[in-house]
Amino acid sequence: MKPLLWCDCETTGLDPQSHNLLEIALVATDENLEVEDKISLVLAYQGFPESNKVRKMHTENGLFAECNLSQFTTEDVDEELTAWVMEDGYVNRPLAGTNPEFDRRFIAQHLPHLAGVFHYRNFDLNSLRFFFGITGQNKTRPRHRALSDLERDIAFVKEMRRLYHP
Numbered sequence: 001m002k003p004l005l006w007c008d009c010e011t012t013g014l015d016p017q018s019h020n021l022l023e024i025a026l027v028a029t030d031e032n033l034e035v036e037d038k039i040s041l042v043l044a045y046q047g048f049p050e051s052n053k054v055r056k057m058h059t060e061n062g063l064f065a066e067c068n069l070s071q072f073t074t075e076d077v078d079e080e081l082t083a084w085v086m087e088d089g090y091v092n093r094p095l096a097g098t099n100p101e102f103d104r105r106f107i108a109q110h111l112p113h114l115a116g117v118f119h120y121r122n123f124d125l126n127s128l129r130f131f132f133g134i135t136g137q138n139k140t141r142p143r144h145r146a147l148s149d150l151e152r153d154i155a156f157v158k159e160m161r162r163l164y165h166p
Contacts, residue, residue: 001031001032001033001161002031002093002094003028003029003030003031003036003090003093004028004029004033004093004094004095004096004123005026005027005028005085005090005093005094005095005096005118006025006026006027006028006029006095006096006097006150006153006154007024007025007026007095007096007097007100007103007107007150008024008025008097008098008103008146008147008149008150008153009021009023009024009102009103009106009107009146010022010023010024010058010063010144010145010146011054011106012045012047012049012051012054012058013049013050013051013054014102016105016106016108016109016110017109019049020043020045020047020110021043021074021077021106021110021111022042022043022045022058022063022064022067023040023041023042023043023063023066023067023145023146024040024041024043024077024081024103024107024111024146025038025039025040025041025146025147025149025150026038026039026040026081026084026085026090027147027150027151027154028088028090028093029096029154033154033157033158033161035154036088037088037090038147038150039080039081039084040146040147041072041077041080041081042063042066042067042070042072043067043070043072043073043074043077044067044068044070044071044072044073045064045067045068045070046067046068057144058144061143061144061145062145063144063145074110074111077111078110078111078112078113078114079113081111081114082111082113082114082116082117085114085117086117090117091117092117092118092119093118093119094118094119094121094122094123095118095119095121095122095123096122096123096124096125096153097123097124097125097150097153098124098125098126098149098153099124099125099126100122100123100124101122101124104118104122125153125156125157128157128160132160132164
């Protein structure tokens with residue numbers, strides 16, 4: 001397996017044009033899925049999402065509280081994450097995650113500099129789960145916190161690789 005750049009975005013909804021980015025995490029893994037480095041940033045957000053589900057989820061997991069304390073603007077996050085990818089040599093890695101296309105859409109809308117550093121390919125964990133018929137059978141539920149969800153996803157792929165590609 002080639003080195004990957006894992007990404008997860010937490011947002012106020014599903015539409016990048018009308019909803020906000022709340023948190024983003026990136027994890028670089030090597031060809032053996034070992035973590036090389038990771039970064040997670042919470043953006044400042046003072047709003048009130050329309051969706052009761054999103055409001056409840058991000059209140060319970062503490063993300064809204066962290067957003068209220070954060071000083072990071074989207075411009076700050078774009079600059080910091082782009083520099084992290086460029087300086088640490090993670091440019092042009094395929095984007096991996098539970099739903100990298102969803103993350104790409106939010107990144108393109110809110111973090112345009114970061115959008116330009118990824119390879120065009122995706123490693124889509126939802127597709128892998130669907131292919132193997134194991135959707136919804138993951139042992140741990142997502143917390144809807146970017147970094148912990150990525151750590152769970154990487155562990156899942158390692159286990160799949162161990163089982164199906166010894």
